Amino acid sequence: MARQRAEFTQWLGPVLDALKALDGSGKPREVCDHIAEHCDVPTSILDATLKSGQTRFYNQVHWARQYLVWEGLLDGSTHGVWSLTKSGYEARVDEFDARKIVAKWVKIHAAARKSAIPVTEHADDPASPELEEEEDSAILLEILKKVTPEGFERICARLLRESGFERVTVTGRPKDGGIDGYGVLQINPFVSFRVLFQCKRYKGVVSRAQVGDFRNAMIGRADKGIILTTGSFSSDARAEAEREGAPPVELVDGERLVSMFERARLGVKEKTVYEVDHAFFAGFMGSET
Known part of the structure; x- marks a missing residue:
């Protein structure tokens, strides 16, 4: 019970x-x-x-x-x-x-x-x-957590390219305010955005202070920022990212990251799986069940 x-x-x-x-x-x-x-x-x-x-x-x-x-x-x-x-x-x-x-x-x-x-x-x-941790999406997330920090930066850069970004570059420079790379998102022939990104490969929760530090590092250098992590974001961090009047910061947590890899078919292979429809069989079960 x-x-x-x-x-x-x-x-x-x-x-x-x-x-x-x-x-x-x-x-x-x-x-x-x-x-x-x-x-x-x-x-x-x-x-x-x-x-x-x-x-x-x-x-x-x-x-x-x-x-x-x-x-x-x-x-x-x-x-x-x-x-x-x-x-x-x-x-x-x-x-x-x-x-x-x-x-x-x-x-x-x-x-x-x-x-x-x-x-x-x-x-x-x-x-x-x-x-649900045992499902394929969780397995993919665990694999992403096991790549090297440098490998995670490179694989995130690949994901950004697959998602339409151009001129994506991993800076690889420490002490750069948490900036791991940059790219350009071309909206149309007349409008484009320079975007800085940060990659956090760990299980922890990204705090509000970390989002604020990243935003401070990107001010004057880009139109938008992205933080990609295999972990998650605190509710305060999400509020900070959406704070009115401040440069926007897009937050990509582990769950969203996995869905983006799946959508881009990056590092995954498509397969057909049939799940038993228990609702279909419910009407045929005897009363003793």
């Missing part, structure tokens, strides 16, 4: 509410930010990380979304946008409803695996969000 009260259960209702406020659809980060703001999520929760470096709050919100997909309240599309179904628009999920949904799908998954699906010793448990 303890598993049915998993921490992520509390976010099912807020995910629905956030998507309704976002006119029915939104990027995962938009949904998480909306929940954090409107549910007054404490900084200690927003900044907590898993062993992989992934933000625990972000991980839990993703699992809440997965249960809503199984329940038919969210679209199961994997194109990086979460969207409500017709039922999702009409649904209201409080904490009691959320626990019922989670308990229902834990039971369905358990019955399906017991009756028809071979289960390995370490098979994914839909009631245990931490197991």
Whole structure:
């Protein structure tokens, strides 16, 4: 019974509410930010990380979304946008409803695996969000953490080139205020931006002070800055990056970094994976399950 009260259960209702406020659809980060703001999520929760470096709050919100997909309240599309179904628009999920949904799908998954699906010793448990660390995206993130600091700078430069930047150069100069390189983003034949970037290859949380130091180093030298890390950013760091009246700093955390590698097909190979649709089989299970 303890598993049915998993921490992520509390976010099912807020995910629905956030998507309704976002006119029915939104990027995962938009949904998480909306929940954090409107549910007054404490900084200690927003900044907590898993062993992989992934933000625990972000991980839990993703699992809440997965249960809503199984329940038919969210679209199961994997194109990086979460969207409500017709039922999702009409649904209201409080904490009691959320626990019922989670308990229902834990039971369905358990019955399906017991009756028809071979289960390995370490098979994914839909009631245990931490197991998401074992997925391919987490493996890629772990590999990025193991490259040398210089290698991480070079691979980030490659990612920027693959993402449309030109004249990307890694400076390789220490004591340069945290500036690891620069590039030019050509918006159109008339407009371009000089961008400085910083690469932080570690598991830690980038602080507000580090974002501020980077911005101070880039003032007068570029139109925009980018910090790429295999770790995460504190909520204060994100607020500093978006501070009104200051030069903008784009923050790319480990989760976003992995998605950018996947989108650019850089260092990854595409594969086809079929996932068992437990919802399909639910109606064929006997009452004893």
